Amino acid sequence: MTFELTKEYVEHIQAAIEAQDDTTLRAEMEELYPADISGILYELDTETARYLLALLDRKVGAEILANLEVIDRQEFLQSFTSPDLAQYVDEMDSDDAVDLLNEQPIQTREEVIALLSDREQARFILDLLHYDEDVAGGLMQKELIKININLTVNQCIEEIRQQAENVENVYSVYVVDDADKLLGRVSLKKIVLARKNAKIADIYEEDVIFVETYRPAQEVSEVMQRYDLDAVPVVNVQGRLLGQITIDDVVDVITEQAELDIQAITGITGDVEEEDDTIWKLVGARLPWLIAGAVGSLMAATVINTFNSQLTKIAALAAFIPIIGSTGGNVGIQTASLIVQSLAEKSGLSATVGQRLAKMVLVALINGLIIGSLAGSYCLLIGEPRLVPVVSLALLTVVLLASFMGTITPIALNRFGINPAIASGPFITTVNDLLGIGVYFLIASLLLSI
């Protein structure tokens, strides 16, 4: 069905490159899609990869470069001169061109733009460079097909013929007035089926969902998912049509967001991949949260140390430190992740913080009682009946506290514009660990009067 990259195939290509067997290479690459060739480049060193790329048609090469992962592309393109880059950038969709240029040093970026032979492309890129990556303007491409409302279907087909050269997939034809203000859209299906002298004004749909340039990427992705859109037009505040965002770019936004959430939850910082990165990068990605966790735990150690005399009297107290810590951590993470999920969905009318807290308290009470009884029975089992009230009461309190923290932390982070998924990560675990141990020893010294 699709191309499967094997070790043998890579070796075959490497051998052909070494032998400078351009005929074989061209024939082999002819069979593949640009996305597959990108996959092959990852397996070659910079020299051979450049050789292969140089053999191919510029347009195919541009697509291959657009398909590379950011990190690999940045490294690969370091060996390219500005004129080399300009040849490829000339052939790219404007959104991909801007992404690539944004990864380059400012000087290279300006040189490349100055060297572009397609002046429309240069203008497109200069327009797009203004926008942040994470708003609609930063996601859009300038390539689209727009027609004036006063045309007929026949004139419209002529327009499409002229404009379509630059546009890979035609999703919709956008209808604008003389000032380029977006009025609506007409599907290609309708154009195919309409009489040739019909007026666009009579067949177009006025009802069109659009986004403004300043809308956050997250919102664009929600809108496109909610209304099952393949493409959405982007307008400025005056309603002028500036570009369009296609669903494949939004799929990337969705995938990236999911990866960011999981990294936040699991305490990884920065953009790393297990396989390709250096040892130092992998160490650096893990260390910040590991140290934060260690510092938190050493604060817990300080708390425990102040209860040293009690521990000398009742050593069994130490046995319950793990359950206090892990229960607090698990409850906090579970609660936070459900809250994060409901924050992300924004479906319907959202419950107030008060309503959430009320429900949370009930759920925590039930879970706390069950876990508390379980640990209480264990105390009896190991012959420490005097610890039953201490351990069960401490666990109930810890579950309540951790649920409370798990509820309010993501809501608070979200208010301040920080990714709330962080609250399901090492941060909340550490805080809960610390709080839990404090509560446990306090309850112990109160109830056991030690």
Added chain:
Amino acid sequence: MTFELTKEYVEHIQAAIEAQDDTTLRAEMEELYPADISGILYELDTETARYLLALLDRKVGAEILANLEVIDRQEFLQSFTSPDLAQYVDEMDSDDAVDLLNEQPIQTREEVIALLSDREQARFILDLLHYDEDVAGGLMQKELIKININLTVNQCIEEIRQQAENVENVYSVYVVDDADKLLGRVSLKKIVLARKNAKIADIYEEDVIFVETYRPAQEVSEVMQRYDLDAVPVVNVQGRLLGQITIDDVVDVITEQAELDIQAITGITGDVEEEDDTIWKLVGARLPWLIAGAVGSLMAATVINTFNSQLTKIAALAAFIPIIGSTGGNVGIQTASLIVQSLAEKSGLSATVGQRLAKMVLVALINGLIIGSLAGSYCLLIGEPRLVPVVSLALLTVVLLASFMGTITPIALNRFGINPAIASGPFITTVNDLLGIGVYFLIASLLLSI
């Protein structure tokens, strides 16, 4: 830009329903997209929601129902008779119709299919019911536009006119032979721009990416993302064109997979949403992993208890239980989540397990030395120099062990076809906690000879 659901608006609609003010309701709903009306239904009780739905055009109603979340839809449709349901199912895309029918009891399902007035739709549905939900066959819809390779562009437009009634968005026109075998595709853009007497055989693209019915949904989603496809044709083993999968369905697959991963990591079981579910459902979603975690921690408690006499002698040993546990947990989760990520990406040739382990050991050694020195310095700070070797050596071992577990657990789970993201969750934390504490006390009794 898009519709924002407010409390006032819902109250306004509720009041109109109570007053049976059908004119207002129809006028208001006319302004909205089906996806927005679905959002309103969530806020109404079953009676009023049914009243509102009954007012609307069947086709709009069908889209509204297709947009509802599974759980809510199942509950809502319980009050519908089979003839009621059949009226809506008649108007749905075949893939949505099958999803809806799969949620119904078998008897209702069969009644509805028998009652459909669109016999083609009934045949489509019976075809699709054979497939599992999580393979290409279960994602596809039967509606598509296919033309015989022997036609001209003009005949093709006539075909599109006849077939297009059922097809919402025309992405591509598929080209087949007399036996319905998929030969290629031709874009609508090409058809619009081609001469009317051109032959399809001369303008179509042979190069078409397709999937077989039995391919896993995950694979379909990867293929569509890799090649930036809006729609992919689905064929059987003989290459006969059976249906197509559109990108909006794949976006749902991607979003669901991300949610499942996060639930696996954070220890939530089952399909729950914070806002809408009952207390018991929320308790049930959290309890299994909480109990598993508690049992693990109580096993740790048993380990600690066997070192009771040592603890009585050196109470300060207890202070480091939290850092042993939390470091093991954090390292395990970080490692597992990076491994899970690289398993999911399958980009290029994957490193062998041996290569991963080698890299992992180096990263763990560095992190373990840093965290170990940090904790060692703390021992000096609190005046317990004899604990320096114990705590630092234990932490180094724990980091190595946890990294090892974090590397092999997801790989092993993946081999057995279990979602490897589970390895970033409470399971690995609990195991690491237990292992870590065992190692810590063992090292303590060996080094301190207590």
